[in-house]
Amino acid sequence: MKKHKLLFLLSFVLFLIYLSFFCSQEQRPPSGEDPTAAGDSSQSGVIVTDNLDLDFSKHKVTFIELGADRCIPCRAMQPIMREIAAEYAGKIQVVFYDVWKDPRPARKYGIQLIPTQVFIDQKGKEIFRHVGFFPKEEILGMLKEKGIL
Numbered sequence: 001m002k003k004h005k006l007l008f009l010l011s012f013v014l015f016l017i018y019l020s021f022f023c024s025q026e027q028r029p030p031s032g033e034d035p036t037a038a039g040d041s042s043q044s045g046v047i048v049t050d051n052l053d054l055d056f057s058k059h060k061v062t063f064i065e066l067g068a069d070r071c072i073p074c075r076a077m078q079p080i081m082r083e084i085a086a087e088y089a090g091k092i093q094v095v096f097y098d099v100w101k102d103p104r105p106a107r108k109y110g111i112q113l114i115p116t117q118v119f120i121d122q123k124g125k126e127i128f129r130h131v132g133f134f135p136k137e138e139i140l141g142m143l144k145e146k147g148i149l
Helices: 002-024 073-088 105-109 136-145
Strands: 041-043 046-048 061-067 094-098 117-119 125-132
Touching: 046 073, 061 073, 061 105, 073 094, 073 136, 117 136
Parallel strands: 046 094, 061 094
Antiparallel strands: 041 046, 061 117, 117 125
16 A cells, blocks of 8 residues: 555656646747747747737737746647648737736736637627637637638
8 A cells, every 4th residue: 555655656746847847948939039028029920919909900810829838738829829820811810928927918808727719800809719728620610610711
């Protein structure tokens, strides 16, 4: 019995070390530029900003990702956001807010967990919301179902 408890404790400690290692790593683009720095910037079509006054009128939909650059599921969303921004440039505006660096977007959009994806139409009305990792195929399926694609 003691052997099982020790094995469990060891496994748990290793898991915590693993988790703390990956949560403390910062993702940086190859150029060395910080894509989550305050202010407007863009990386592969994804707008990384702290600006809460977005212009929704120029795109069929704005895909807003509320997350953090040190959050593992949020990191998993980054390639999906880049792909959608590149493939649907002009139709879909993709915006990323790092709510750990600036909590104002979290309050504005009323989120409780990250990552949260919020989809806004041209008039500024929320049309869909999802919490957690959101696979690209499911995002595109939802956008087709809503008549956006």
